[in-house]
Amino acid sequence: MTRSASVPVTAWPPRSRRATGASPRLLLGALAVALLALLVVSLGVGRAPLDLAAAAAQWWRGEQTLATLVLTELRVPRALLAILVGGSLGLAGAALQGLLRNPLAEPGIVGVSSCAALGAVIAFYSGWSVAVPLALPFGGIAGALLAVLLLYALAGRNAGTLTLILAGVAINGFAGAATALALNLAPNPYAVTEIVFWMMGSLSDRSMTHVQVAAPLILLGLGLLATSGRALDALTLGEDAAISLGVPLARLRAQLVLGTALAVGASVAIVGAVGFVGLVVPHLLRPLVGHQPSRLLLPSALGGAVLVQAADIAVRSIPLGAELKLGVVTALLGAPFFLWLVLRLRQESAG
Amino acid sequence: MRLSACDITVRAGATPLLRGVSIDAAPGELLGLIGPNGAGKSTLMRVLAGVRAADQGQVLYDARTAAQIGRRALAQRLAYLPQGGGSAWPLNVEALVALGRVPHRGAFGAADEAGPAAIARALDATDLSALRTRTVTTLSGGELARALLARTLAVDGDALLADEPVAALDPCHQLEVMGILRQRADAGGTVIVVLHDLALAARFCDRLVLLHGGSVAAQGRPDDVLTDERLAQVYRVRALRLRPDLASPAAVLPWQRVASTEPFLEASP
Numbered sequence: 001m002t003r004s005a006s007v008p009v010t011a012w013p014p015r016s017r018r019a020t021g022a023s024p025r026l027l028l029g030a031l032a033v034a035l036l037a038l039l040v041v042s043l044g045v046g047r048a049p050l051d052l053a054a055a056a057a058q059w060w061r062g063e064q065t066l067a068t069l070v071l072t073e074l075r076v077p078r079a080l081l082a083i084l085v086g087g088s089l090g091l092a093g094a095a096l097q098g099l100l101r102n103p104l105a106e107p108g109i110v111g112v113s114s115c116a117a118l119g120a121v122i123a124f125y126s127g128w129s130v131a132v133p134l135a136l137p138f139g140g141i142a143g144a145l146l147a148v149l150l151l152y153a154l155a156g157r158n159a160g161t162l163t164l165i166l167a168g169v170a171i172n173g174f175a176g177a178a179t180a181l182a183l184n185l186a187p188n189p190y191a192v193t194e195i196v197f198w199m200m201g202s203l204s205d206r207s208m209t210h211v212q213v214a215a216p217l218i219l220l221g222l223g224l225l226a227t228s229g230r231a232l233d234a235l236t237l238g239e240d241a242a243i244s245l246g247v248p249l250a251r252l253r254a255q256l257v258l259g260t261a262l263a264v265g266a267s268v269a270i271v272g273a274v275g276f277v278g279l280v281v282p283h284l285l286r287p288l289v290g291h292q293p294s295r296l297l298l299p300s301a302l303g304g305a306v307l308v309q310a311a312d313i314a315v316r317s318i319p320l321g322a323e324l325k326l327g328v329v330t331a332l333l334g335a336p337f338f339l340w341l342v343l344r345l346r347q348e349s350a351g
Numbered sequence: 352m353r354l355s356a357c358d359i360t361v362r363a364g365a366t367p368l369l370r371g372v373s374i375d376a377a378p379g380e381l382l383g384l385i386g387p388n389g390a391g392k393s394t395l396m397r398v399l400a401g402v403r404a405a406d407q408g409q410v411l412y413d414a415r416t417a418a419q420i421g422r423r424a425l426a427q428r429l430a431y432l433p434q435g436g437g438s439a440w441p442l443n444v445e446a447l448v449a450l451g452r453v454p455h456r457g458a459f460g461a462a463d464e465a466g467p468a469a470i471a472r473a474l475d476a477t478d479l480s481a482l483r484t485r486t487v488t489t490l491s492g493g494e495l496a497r498a499l500l501a502r503t504l505a506v507d508g509d510a511l512l513a514d515e516p517v518a519a520l521d522p523c524h525q526l527e528v529m530g531i532l533r534q535r536a537d538a539g540g541t542v543i544v545v546l547h548d549l550a551l552a553a554r555f556c557d558r559l560v561l562l563h564g565g566s567v568a569a570q571g572r573p574d575d576v577l578t579d580e581r582l583a584q585v586y587r588v589r590a591l592r593l594r595p596d597l598a599s600p601a602a603v604l605p606w607q608r609v610a611s612t613e614p615f616l617e618a619s620p
Contacts, residue, residue, distance in 0.1 A: 101439035234453045236440050237502070240433040243402045245506075246426030246454040291440040 024295055027288055031302035035083070038309040042079040043071065045316050047323075050075070077208045082312045083305040084211070084218045085203075085271050088263035090304020091297060093278020095225040098232035098293035099256050100155065102164050103283060104341065107264045108275035108334075110155075110164065111171025112147040116268035117199050118175045119143025121182050123269075124195065137217055140269025145261035147171050152257060161345060201272035201327020203312050214270045221262030222301065224255050229294030236293060274327045276334020277304050283341065352413050352428055352510040352541050353377050354399060360407035361394055368394045370565045371408070376543050378509065381536035383556030383573075384545045387586055390562040392545045393434050396514045399543065400431035412510070426454035430506035434514040434545070436499050438487045444498050445483040448473050451505030465507065473504035476531055492519040500528060510541040517548065529555040549590070549603040553577055561585060573600050583609045 044052040048070050055067035089107060096105040107113045123129045123139025132138075154167035179199070186192045231252045234242040243249055267274075281303040282296055289295035308326070311333075315324040354376045361369040369391045376382040384392050397403040399410055401417040409416060417425050430451065438447055449470050455463040474480045477497040487495060496519045503511055513532065517525040525548070533555050536542045546552045552559055553573040560570040561577075563585045569576045582590050588605040595602070 230453060230456055233450060236438055236442065236447075237450060237499075238433060238436055238439070240397065240400070240402045241431065241436060244400045244426060244429070244431035244433075245450070246423035248422065286440075290446055291442050292446055293440065 027299055031299055031306060034306050035302055039079055042309055042313050043075045045313050046075060077206050077211045078203050080211050081203050081206050082309040084215060085267040086305035086308030087301040088218050088267040089277035090281040091222055091225050091301035092260045092264050094282040094296045094300035095228055095256055097282055102161055104161055106279035110151050110168040111175055112144050112264050113268050113273045114172050114175035115147030116140040116144040116265045117273050118179050120269040121179050121195060125182055137214055137266040137269040141261050141265030144265030148257045148260050198272045200325035201274040202325045203271055210270050214266045217262050217266040221259045224259030226297055228256055229297050232293035272327055275331045277307055277330055280334050280337050281307055354510055354541055356399055356410045358408035359398055359405045362406050367565055372567055374560050376541050378539050378541050379536055380557050381533055382543045383552040383559045384543060385552050385559055386562035391565040392562055393514055396512055396545060400512050423454055428508040429510040430503035430508045432500060432503045432513040432516055441486045441488040443484050443486055444479055447487055447498050448501045448505050451502045469505050469507040473501040476504055477501040493521055493524050496520055511535055512543050514545045553600050553603050577603050
């Protein structure tokens with residue numbers, strides 16, 4: 001029963017050693033445990049007092065009580081949406097960064113989220129969202145698709161950080177102006193307030209219907225993004241080398257553009273703009289996976305879900321007059337982080 | 352793998368980059384691609400690697416086109432080192448070299464049994480085994496160039512296209528890299544290398560192809576290609592020739608510029 005003392009010289013995928021820290025399974029396991037723990041906490045937190053164990057037991061016995069109603073109609077959809085939306089934003093950030101080979105490529109910064117919001121606002125205004133059940137998420141997806149295509153046209157091939165950020169400024173500017181125009185022309189001031197609040201990003205008052213509408217689209221998008229790992233690894237060496245390594249570049253682009261549009265578009269249409277998740281999460285996790293794009297994808301999805309779930313617990317736990325908006329919290333945390341990252345990238349390129 | 356490019360023409364807009372270039376490289380051969388800046392060397396390499404489509408002409412790999420072989424199957428057999436490459440992310444050296452195994456990995460990370468050994472051999476050949484846990488951003492220019500070459504060696508294909516692999520290297524590592532390419536060819540590989548250093552080209556390559564203005568100005572054995580007339584005509588230099596011993600080919604050392612008005616140029620056909 002003695003185990004061989006010889007250690008393989010190398011292994012594929014290269015095991016993270018000294019330089020890279022935790023093993024991939026350990027990292028994924030830790031993130032999954034954190035997510036489960038936060039899920040339980042999230043189900044227990046809220047304005048209506050709820051004995052989680054009792055409510056769960058009643059639900060299990062098939063009883064219809066106020067407690068089970070709060071659990072299944074309020075808490076569960078909210079917690080599920082947090083996972084779906086956080087996973088989308090984290091994974092889309094990691095995948096876009098791999099495609100554009102730039103750590104600043106994030107759905108919010110490059111304007112995908114704001115275009116998705118624009119699409120949803122248009123669907124809302126035109127009345128389609130009332131007439132057609134899926135109009136809202138499809139509006140968001142159409143807006144996000146437009147933004148990713150624009151982004152790729154402006155900053156796709158070997159673009160530097162400057163081009164990427166400028167493209168983001170342009171796309172965000174356009175989406176912001178068009179959304180403002182829609183609000184400007186709004187016949188009903190209450191609708192304006194409602195939309196402005198919605199755009200801040202929040203998970204409150206979302207129902208199981210929202211989950212049912214968004215989940216298939218988001219999961220499809222996540223699937224497209226999550227299977228791009230091998231190609232993103234090859235892209236580390238640049239487009240020419242990636243092609244010579246057998247990567248079908250055009251197909252990869254289409255896959256990632258569509259995946260981002262589906263995941264982010266559907267997410268934004270349901271919960272509004274929740275910024276910076278796709279920036280912060282991949283950045284924190286990247287050193288733990290040896291900076292390999294393929295190994296960053298799943299941890300980023302889990303990490304995004306953890307972050308959004310935690311932030312959503314925080315907005316419900318911080319005792320202020322009105323409930324804080326989720327998007328406001330992530331932006332307050334994320335924007336300084338973004339500034340710090342820009343400063344560091346500038347130092348790197350100067351050094 | 353026998354690589355043959357037939358009548359390759361490439362245009363960028365209306366400007367021709369390559370005009371009807373035909374070259375051929377056989378297994379066991381180290382073919383040097385030389386020529387002044389803008390001669391079309393890198394464009395030709397990209398076409399040969401199947402990265403850029405030619406406007407006319409075709410590239411055959413053992414008498415088959417890339418489409419017939421299949422992009423991924425070709426990627427398992429032909430490695431391409433682009434000019435001035437780098438790594439977008441601060442991977443460690445081993446992970447960078449392991450990217451050469453991407454064509455051998457299944458889409459969902461299926462096992463690549465030959466991978467670990469190929470990676471170890473590539474690290475060993477490029478003298479990088481001791482640096483394999485180092486982050487690529489901490490490497491010197493020469494170390495990075497060797498790591499990128501090791502990545503192409505890890506592909507373990509039977510053809511290797513290297514675009515200026517020695518540009519950032521000190522003399523010792525230049526000789527080392529040329530030695531590695533020579534070894535690949537001697538082991539039966541087909542190796543095409545773009546070089547600016549005529550001394551290295553003459554010393555290590557079996558044959559040279561001299562490109563000038565997008566056309567082949569000459570091809571053949573180094574001594575036959577690097578004549579005084581051609582050096583003056585194409586490179587506009589006069590060279591010293593050093594012959595260490597009678598068995599070795601002469602090393603060509605560019606020494607003086609030739610003014611374009613000199614009669615020497617006019618006299619050449």
